[in-house]
Amino acid sequence: MDYKKYALAVTLLGLAGCQSTPALKINSAVDLESNTSINRVNRDAMNYDVNIEMPNNYDVNNFSKMRIAAYVDKVSWLPGSNPASVDTGMAAKLLENELARTKRFDVLTRNCTSCSYEAAYQVENTRVEGQIEQGEQFNPDYVLELSIALGSAIKEKFDHNEIIFTADVTTKLTNPTTGEIIHSFAPIRSNLPAKNYFVIGGKFQGGFNLNDKNELIQAYRDAVSASIQVLVTKVMDYYPVGGRVTNFRNGRIAIDSGINQGFAVKQPVVLFLSDDGLDIPLASAEITPKKDNGAGVIIKWRSDAEAQAVMHKLRALGKDYLKSNRIYAVSVGTPEDWVL
Numbered sequence: 001m002d003y004k005k006y007a008l009a010v011t012l013l014g015l016a017g018c019q020s021t022p023a024l025k026i027n028s029a030v031d032l033e034s035n036t037s038i039n040r041v042n043r044d045a046m047n048y049d050v051n052i053e054m055p056n057n058y059d060v061n062n063f064s065k066m067r068i069a070a071y072v073d074k075v076s077w078l079p080g081s082n083p084a085s086v087d088t089g090m091a092a093k094l095l096e097n098e099l100a101r102t103k104r105f106d107v108l109t110r111n112c113t114s115c116s117y118e119a120a121y122q123v124e125n126t127r128v129e130g131q132i133e134q135g136e137q138f139n140p141d142y143v144l145e146l147s148i149a150l151g152s153a154i155k156e157k158f159d160h161n162e163i164i165f166t167a168d169v170t171t172k173l174t175n176p177t178t179g180e181i182i183h184s185f186a187p188i189r190s191n192l193p194a195k196n197y198f199v200i201g202g203k204f205q206g207g208f209n210l211n212d213k214n215e216l217i218q219a220y221r222d223a224v225s226a227s228i229q230v231l232v233t234k235v236m237d238y239y240p241v242g243g244r245v246t247n248f249r250n251g252r253i254a255i256d257s258g259i260n261q262g263f264a265v266k267q268p269v270v271l272f273l274s275d276d277g278l279d280i281p282l283a284s285a286e287i288t289p290k291k292d293n294g295a296g297v298i299i300k301w302r303s304d305a306e307a308q309a310v311m312h313k314l315r316a317l318g319k320d321y322l323k324s325n326r327i328y329a330v331s332v333g334t335p336e337d338w339v340l
Contacts, residue, residue: 036188038233038340041333046268046284046299053270053281055240055332060274063242063328065262067106068173069140070095075224078151078166084213086220091148094225098232099144103264104239108140143176148227150220155194162194163208167223169231183238188230192223233334242330243294245271245322248314251298253285255329263289267335268299273310274326282307287329296329 045051072091093111100107109115122131147170155162169188172181197207209215243257253271257263266288273280287296301311313321 035190036186036230038230039237039334040233040336040338041268042336043268043286043299046286046332048300049302049304052284052300052302054272054279055237055270055330057238058240058242058330060242060328063257063261063330065104065106066141067108067138068099068142068144069108069110069176070099070144071110071146073145073147076147076149078149078168080153081151084216084220086150086217086224090221091146091224091228094228095144095146095231098228099235101264102232102236103259103262104235104241106138108138140176142182143174144171145174146171146228146231148224150223160196160198160207162196163210164194165192165219165223166190167227169227171231185231185234185238188227188234190223190227190230192219192226195219229340233338236331236334236338240331240333242269242328245327245329246293247319248322249318253287253296253298253329255287255294255296256292257329258289258292258294260292263287263294263331265289265335265337266296267331267337269296269329269331271298271327271329273306274328280306280310282310282327285329 070092072088072095075086075088075091089111096107096109096111099105119131149168151166151168153164153166155164167188167190169190171185171188173183174181195208197210198205204211208219241257241262243255243261243263245253246256247254266286269285269287270281271283271285273282281302283301284299285296286299287294301307310325310327314327
């Protein structure tokens with residue numbers, strides 16, 4: 001692997017969905033190579049100066065969580081597809097869960113049936129003090145909205161047939177007060193690996209059963225789930241998290257941010273010196289988060305003069321240098337160990 005390019009471990013993910021009816025596309029072109037890729041930050045790549053750079057969209061003033069409410073606007077069907085029972089509520093719950101797992105946001109659920117039951121239970125069965133009050137929930141800073149289009153295509157082979165399920169996802173982040181679109185992620189296209197099935201004389205013989213509604217629905221749900229996971233990695237790339245370095249000793253560092261501030265898992269970061277409007281990249285490191293802070297180790301210092309000068313001062317003065325100089329750690333994308 002060429003780590004001197006911005007080395008990223010790339011995983012191609014696929015999605016899908018549909019049923020064997022005359023409405024389906026037969027032998028239509030499905031470009032599996034068009035799948036939207038998932039880029040993960042490779043720890044080994046952080047051993048090269050060229051990769052020790054500031055990520056896009058970072059801001060030390062925004063190293064804190066924002067509240068969002070996530071919605072799925074609609075689940076529609078691409079031309080030539082046979083619709084199945086895939087509702088927006090199921091997709092919205094998947095979206096909420098995956099976003100909450102990143103720790104990037106405080107996710108406000110709008111799909112909690114149990115919350116309504118609990119509120120009703122408390123009114124009937126518990127003391128007034130501490131009861132859930134209607135209208136007391138938080139309002140979001142932003143609304144994240146998805147539209148999902150599902151489809152499928154059939155490939156007729158010599159000894160079997162294949163069906164490929166497809167999902168297209170569009171996303172926008174909106175200020176619900178002003179209606180301003182804050183950001184729109186690039187459309188996501190994914191195709192699930194082909195599912196084989198066998199038909200003889202027009203009768204189903206084995207493999208994926210296109211006439212089984214449960215199998216069909218599950219395939220569509222897999223497509224929705226996979227597409228949302230792709231989106232979540234894009235969110236992690238676009239919204240870096242960070243914190244101020246509070247201690248340094250023998251190549252080990254501490255920062256004032258942890259899980260509650262947006263660090264979900266152990267991950268590579270870039271250290272930088274913030275000096276009166278200038279942000280100077282210094283080193284790569286790996287942070288292991290705790291609840292409200294984190295600790296880690298330096299991977300590599302940049303070889304340029306500015307970074308080397310800071311390194312020597314830190315080694316000499318340690319925590320005293322950090323009291324009068326602002327050094328931050330900022331995340332640089334989806335961690336290599338992030339579990340999909």
